[in-house]
Amino acid sequence: MSTVQDLGVCRQCREESAVTLFNTRTSEEHILCAYCGYTIDIHLERDEDGSLVKNEEGKYILNADTLGGFGVAKYHGERGGTLVTLDDNSEETIQLHLEQINSPTVDKESSYLTVYRDGELEFIIGNKEEVLYT
Numbered sequence: 001m002s003t004v005q006d007l008g009v010c011r012q013c014r015e016e017s018a019v020t021l022f023n024t025r026t027s028e029e030h031i032l033c034a035y036c037g038y039t040i041d042i043h044l045e046r047d048e049d050g051s052l053v054k055n056e057e058g059k060y061i062l063n064a065d066t067l068g069g070f071g072v073a074k075y076h077g078e079r080g081g082t083l084v085t086l087d088d089n090s091e092e093t094i095q096l097h098l099e100q101i102n103s104p105t106v107d108k109e110s111s112y113l114t115v116y117r118d119g120e121l122e123f124i125i126g127n128k129e130e131v132l133y134t
């Protein structure tokens with residue numbers, strides 16, 4: 001295995017809920033917060049053909065993208081759990097996930113819905129549960 005998993009403090013919501021996947025071979029890293037959805041994706045630069053790009057010193061280039069962080073919906077059902085990051089923190093988006101969490105195939109007791117807005121993390125449904133490695 002060349003991938004290491006770790007749990008750390010989220011840079012956005014400051015909760016201990018950021019799951020890190022680190023590839024020791026490529027140094028690529030994917031960090032996803034299971035509470036607020038804040039994502040940091042550190043990846044090797046590739047060209048249009050998918051080949052790795054090197055810089056002038058002949059070294060591979062790592063780029064970092066940050067995404068999301070508007071909240072998450074964690075759905076627990078018969079087939080396990082799914083974590084979905086919210087595209088935005090609008091009322092429409094929250095309503096959409098509220099409807100899905102209330103559907104019969106979702107175990108509402110073990111699911112949760114959060115929104116991150118104005119620097120605050122709010123649990124709309126559910127409570128902070130221990131974050132487990134995905």
Ligand SMILES: [Zn+2]
Nearest residue numbers: 010013033036
């Ligand atoms: Zn977070």
